Amino acid sequence: MTKGTLYLIPVPLAEGAEHVSYTPFQLELIDHIKEYIVENEKTARKFLKAAGLKTPQQELRIHDYGKHVRDKVNYQELLAGALRGEDIGLMSEAGCPGVADPGAEVVFEAHKRGIKVVPLIGPSSILLALMASGFSGQNFSFIGYLPIDKGARSKKIKDLEQESQREKRTQLFIETPFRNNQLLSELLKSCKPQTRLCIACNLTAPDEYIRTQTIEKWRSETVDLHKKPCIFLLYAG
């Protein structure tokens, strides 16, 4: 029996960003797929509705892959639909499933079972920030979160800066939005004046903010990043 396909479906990063986020293929696909693996059922249903889903919501089979259940998931059951020959979709809360978001394990289990995996084109804050930074896209690392401990964090920032200089590598990292301002002041304290910093905030939203300049120039400015989803990019190459 032919197996179904696991489609990896990106979700917009911001409210009202449907127009810049979806391809026609994605919109057709969500009317074809009846079974989804999602991070949060409520927001997944809201997203599908906003995207213009024509299937009645009660006809959808939605599997919860939220934080609270992830450790005890039975992947054989989760992927049963695809093993039976149906196409299924994987979505996270925002952006691309599996990239700075859960989902990689589901994809890996699909590969193990010979289920075809098809990634869809859509918004990724990491990729958009990298494009817009003006830094090297030939060599880059996404680090996720920096250490929480202040000493370890300052050391990590300096290590990233040195590695960037040595390898001509762009370093990308994130912070929980309510600690963005603290991270920024630590970057301004720990980095060399000529190192370049890009801050990308509220990507794809009407108030998207992307700015690249040297640490020296950032030091002379006041910018409030509190509670705004941001990505930070360092380049010292």
Add this chain to the structure above:
Amino acid sequence: MTKGTLYLIPVPLAEGAEHVSYTPFQLELIDHIKEYIVENEKTARKFLKAAGLKTPQQELRIHDYGKHVRDKVNYQELLAGALRGEDIGLMSEAGCPGVADPGAEVVFEAHKRGIKVVPLIGPSSILLALMASGFSGQNFSFIGYLPIDKGARSKKIKDLEQESQREKRTQLFIETPFRNNQLLSELLKSCKPQTRLCIACNLTAPDEYIRTQTIEKWRSETVDLHKKPCIFLLYAG
């Protein structure tokens, strides 16, 4: 005077992939923009035509940013349109400008001049491969090309494998398509049996091929990657 915006415009990765690559916003935008900075004028015009451009081609102002001119570019002239208040577009040959493709320098010069930079959503083989690999998207590096020298290359592969294990990091790299098979046999020789390798080929094309399994399993298979655009992903975490 208000400055124009520099839009970063992705280009499909494969022939006939328009439907999965473009957002409605991008299609509207290319009818609005009259001035482009491109890697190759001929393919840029072909791409705009395939995308359904309504503006007569002779009304477009296209700046060549190809390899042969990149070192002697006058960025002030290149960005003059945006400085005068017009929106301009930056495109590379395939995928996202600035990511494993030229363009980052143009973006950086735009930031220096206070020109707003807006990245558009579109295909990136790096991001699609990462999503579809089933490997960690919380921590990953794109390395570009590995060293050409055989000894240095084998050492680099082992270093990347060790770093992947230590940092739980996904390592992504590429090769010129006519040397893919050699790279694969070097990976199979240099890596540990339990390390996982994902090969992602012809992304977004009808014959897209994405497969993840252990080095041990790859060793027992024959796969021909000759002249196919591929991304390789290693994970030993």
